[in-house]
Amino acid sequence: MKFIELKNVNKTYSTGVTALADLSVEIEKGEFVFVIGHTASGKSTFIKMLYREEKPTKGSVIVGGVNVAKLRNGKIYKLRRKIGVVFQDFKLLPKLTVYENVAFALECLGLKASEIRPKVLKAIEIVGLKEKVRSFPHQLSGGEQQRVCIARAIVNEPKLLICDEPTGNLDPETSKEIMSVIENINKDLKTTVIMATHDKEIVNRMKKRVLLIEHGILTGDYMKGRYKSHESV
Amino acid sequence: MKAFRIIGRSFRDAFKSVFRNFSLSMASILCATITLMVVSVSFLIAANVKDATKSLESELSIVVYLEQDASESDANFLQSTIKKLNNVEKVEYKSKDEWKQEMSQYNESFGTIFEKYETNPLLDSFTVTVKDANSLNTVAEKIRDMDKVESANYGEDAVSTILSVFDVVEKVTVIVVIALIFVTAFLITNTIKLTIYSRRNEIEIMRLVGGSNAAIKLPFVIEGFVIGLLGSLIPIIVTIYGYIIAYGKLNGHLITDLIPLLSPYNLVFYVSLIIAGLGAVIGMLGSLLAVRKYLKI
Known part of the structure; x- marks a missing residue:
């Protein structure tokens, strides 16, 4: 069975706007997939559906064997x-330090403090923020804040890492660094990564699988390195 | 163990956030303080009104006179039948001989008058106390219908006016107290909603990183509890000292001896408990309602 499987997914908002129409796609464990498209193309809806921030109007969204569409609130x-x-x-908590922000995800699970500490420190080390453990978010640069966000996302060793335009607010140089952090997580931890982005440069350089969504329809599914930005977007 | 850790952390976070969001917490606490103060005062007034009407009502009774030829067995029978009537609290019997003796002792001239009669001219009587002053009329009427009863009176006109006034006063105070509790709940809930609105991002993030609904609600609910309790602190102090001082200054009654005030010790204790309870419960419910809004998708 595929790790992620979307079948005939439709999403129509209460305003009558159709965000996704009959979208079907499969993603394997450990894959790195870009989701690209214009603003309002439906790629954000697609991403949000994977972590059940949105519910499909029709169709099924299966993540790790669970039909997310049918999940109760x-x-x-x-x-x-x-x-x-x-x-x-x-989305960092402004009144918590870097350490507390990352630890927060584990505290929600009710882990012991002695279990939380090594995991948090390891995650912070992976994203390269060891020196800023005690800083508050407003004392960090954008790139550093994004690293904290990544550390928080991976601290619980998830099977799936979803990135919604993670480099959207960052300069090209910082974007590059963030992308290499995410790529390493994909390689070293075997975490499946799905990333929505606008950044053609990143997509062209990284040569990964690319899903192209236009007007709510999946118009292209390019296997590793087949996508070239001049074709569209 | 896991649940305990989550609860422990919720308490830590709740206290932290009361102080880290101090100005907003302060708004909620002050709102609770002011409204609970009004509730406390109206509670004290309501309790005193209730007590004053009760004590006046308990002094109302029906005086029943038996017919001249009623025998002792008639009297016994009547006493037990009256006792069985609804709402009858107590039936006190006084025979005509007792009346005669009492009156003769009271004034010698009564004695000389009585000596002119062959038989005792007085009547046997019952003093009937009722549980609920509103039933005076029905009880009196039932007694009048009984055999061997000469009359049954309770000063109808004066009593009915007094009772209808009491009734209105009591109902009004109850309605006022209930209305005030609702207003308090509404105001506190809304202020807490505002403070939580400013933290909706926090709730969103908690949800995104996998906090269960219960784990997200708990710190907010505890925070509401703390805010409610802190808000009830000043009203409680004012209730205790204010009422004790007022009671002392007024010598235990309002205007005349006819309207006694309730002794402060038990009353102040209960009202304080109610105020603390109200503050805590409303605080918790307010937070719960406010957070729930942000937990839906």
Whole structure:
């Protein structure tokens, strides 16, 4: 069975806008997949559906054997614990330090403090922020904040890392660094990575599988390195 | 173990966040303080009104006179039947001979008058106390219908006016207290909602990193509890000292001896408990309602 399987997914918002139409796709364990498309193309809806921030109007979304579309509201947290999510706007808790922000994800699970500490420090080390453990988010640069967000996403060793435009707010140089952090996580931890992005340069350089969504329809599924930005976008 | 750790952390986070969001917490606490203060005062007034009407009501009774030829067995029978009536609290019998003796002792001239009669001209009587002053009329009417009863009176006109006034006063105070509790709940809930609105990002992030709904709610609910309790602190102090001082200054009654005030010790204790309980429960419910809004998708 595939790790992620979307079958005939439709999403129509209450406003009547159709965000996704009859979208089907399969993703294997350990893959690195880019999701690209214009603004309002439906790629954000696609990404949000994977961690059940949105529910499909029709069709099924299976992640790790669970039909996310049928998940009850009160059970969503079980799915979220298996998934790490990285956001464009970082979504850090402003009044917690770097350490506390990363530890927060584990405290939610009720882990012992003695179990939390080594995991948090390891995650912070992976993203290269060892020296800033005690800083608050407002004392960090954008790139550093994004690293904290990644550390928080991977601290629980998720099988799936979802990135929603993680480099959208960063300069090209910092973007490159962040991408290499994410790529290493994919390689070393065998974490499946699905990343929505606008950044053609990154997509062209990294030569990964690319899903192209246009007007809510999956118009292209390019295997590793087949995608070239001049074709579209 | 896991649950205990989550609960422990919730307490830590709740206290932390009361102080880290101090100005917002302060708004909620002050709102609770002011509204609970009003509730406390109205509670004290309501309790005193209730007590004053009760004590006046308990002094109302029906005086029943038996017919001249009623025998002792008639009297016994009547006493037991009256006792069985609804709402009857106590039936005190006084025979005509007792009346005669009492009156003769009270004034010698009564004695000389009585000596002119061959038989005792007085009547046997019952003093009937009722549980609920509103039933005076029905009880009196039932007694009047009984055999061997000459009359049954309770000062109808004056009593009915007094009772209807008491009734209105009591109902109004109850309604006012209930309304105030609702207003308090509404105001506190809304202020807490505002503080939580400013932290909706925090809730969103908790959800995104896999916090269960219960684990997210708990710190907020505890925070509401703490805010409610802190808000009830000043009203409780004011209730205790204010009422004790007022009671002392007024010598235990309001305007006349007819309206006694309740002794402060038990009353102040209960009202304080109610205020603390109200603050805590409303705080918790307010937080719960506010957080729930952000836990839905």
